[in-house]
Amino acid sequence: MTVNAAFVKNNRALIAFILIAVIGFFSWRVYHVQIQDPLDRILLDPPRSLTPFSLVAGDNNPFTLEQLKGKWTFLFFGYTSCPDVCPTTLTEMATMSKLLAKSTEPNTIQFVFISVDPERDTPDHLKNFVAYFNKTFTGATGTIDQLNTLTRQIDIKHRRLKEQGNNYLVEHSADILLFNPQAKLFARFPAPHYSEEISALFTEILKLNKDT
Amino acid sequence: MKYIINCSLAMIAALLLVNTTYASEKIGLHIHDPWIKEAPPNATVLGAYMTIENHENKKFIITQITSPLFKKIEIHKSVTKDGMTTMEQRKRIVIHANKSFILQPGDYHLMLIKPTKPLKHGDLVPLTFTLENGKTIIAKAKVKKVLGSMSPKKE
Numbered sequence: 001m002t003v004n005a006a007f008v009k010n011n012r013a014l015i016a017f018i019l020i021a022v023i024g025f026f027s028w029r030v031y032h033v034q035i036q037d038p039l040d041r042i043l044l045d046p047p048r049s050l051t052p053f054s055l056v057a058g059d060n061n062p063f064t065l066e067q068l069k070g071k072w073t074f075l076f077f078g079y080t081s082c083p084d085v086c087p088t089t090l091t092e093m094a095t096m097s098k099l100l101a102k103s104t105e106p107n108t109i110q111f112v113f114i115s116v117d118p119e120r121d122t123p124d125h126l127k128n129f130v131a132y133f134n135k136t137f138t139g140a141t142g143t144i145d146q147l148n149t150l151t152r153q154i155d156i157k158h159r160r161l162k163e164q165g166n167n168y169l170v171e172h173s174a175d176i177l178l179f180n181p182q183a184k185l186f187a188r189f190p191a192p193h194y195s196e197e198i199s200a201l202f203t204e205i206l207k208l209n210k211d212t
Numbered sequence: 213m214k215y216i217i218n219c220s221l222a223m224i225a226a227l228l229l230v231n232t233t234y235a236s237e238k239i240g241l242h243i244h245d246p247w248i249k250e251a252p253p254n255a256t257v258l259g260a261y262m263t264i265e266n267h268e269n270k271k272f273i274i275t276q277i278t279s280p281l282f283k284k285i286e287i288h289k290s291v292t293k294d295g296m297t298t299m300e301q302r303k304r305i306v307i308h309a310n311k312s313f314i315l316q317p318g319d320y321h322l323m324l325i326k327p328t329k330p331l332k333h334g335d336l337v338p339l340t341f342t343l344e345n346g347k348t349i350i351a352k353a354k355v356k357k358v359l360g361s362m363s364p365k366k367e
């Protein structure tokens with residue numbers, strides 16, 4: 001029997017212990033880097049309650065604090081005269097909806113697009129616009145004052161940029177916001193958005209929420 | 213294995229379908245793979261993307277882009293600063309000698325304003341690029357429906 005073999009035979013328990021400790025440490029590190037640290041960056045602690053606001057969705061349906069209750073809500077602000085970033089984000093949200101449909105109960109998550117350009121985006125125009133990405137998506141808007149009542153509470157900035165007849169641009173915060181079923185602001189996902197990444201983080205959020 | 217073969221076939225098919233380069237015979241400036249992101253039927257603006265390759269030892273400047281299918285076309289860049297996103301208009305595109313200029317989602321794009329009719333996946337849209345020297349290049353951009361993730365790649 002060689003020295004090495006004898007060493008292994010006599011210290012089996014010790015070697016097993018070291019292996020488990022090393023594996024344990026690395027899984028903990030991976031968990032931290034991939035899940036815990038990103039979660040710490042996006043979660044609001046504690047979740048933020050909102051005061052009432054009043055917006056309008058398609059077919060003259062109200063979109064208020066009530067519509068945020070009872071479901072998890074992913075919310076994005078933009079406008080439809082935006083050919084690049086806004087449709088890209090809506091495409092990502094459509095992918096998230098597909099990905100999460102596999103791992104969550106039906107009708108527990110909703111996706112909402114709020115236009116900060118009410119002059120050009122009527123509620124019905126928005127309804128048809130978001131339906132292209134997913135039939136279940138909601139589009140809503142309101143007067144600038146009504147919009148501000150909501151956006152000021154959740155740190156969303158928006159500003160109309162230049163006048164050029166009807167061809168002006170709008171500047172807006174690009175975060176995707178997540179509200180919990182109690183209508184509290186729960187997390188914010190900064191741009192750029194990757195559907196797989198957000199879906200994975202949301203799945204973790206659901207797990208943590210079940211445990212507590 | 214079957215999956216890999218299917219994927220490769222799909223990729224080859226995609227390359228055969230998509231790989232189109234437009235050039236004017238006398239100019240070493242090529243418009244490579246121009247495409248337009250399909251948008252909702254009621255969209256008033258669409259985004260166009262492409263790679264413009266300059267194969268000559270001098271720079272080219274594109275000053276105007278027009279299409280019979282749009283009222284107006286502008287050169288834009290999407291920018292995100294301090295969590296705020298917006299588009300900045302550019303007056304021209306400069307393609308330096310032997311360099312490429314890339315227009316891609318979340319970055320430079322052509323903003324196609326007011327389509328004369330709704331466009332859908334597979335449609336071809338003629339675009340005319342006018343250079344500072346007065347020459348023109350005509351390209352046909354293909355309308356494509358994008359399904360999966362299309363945010364600009366993470367570094």
Ligand SMILES: [Cu+2]
Pocket residue numbers: 083084288289299321322323
């Ligand atoms: Cu633009």
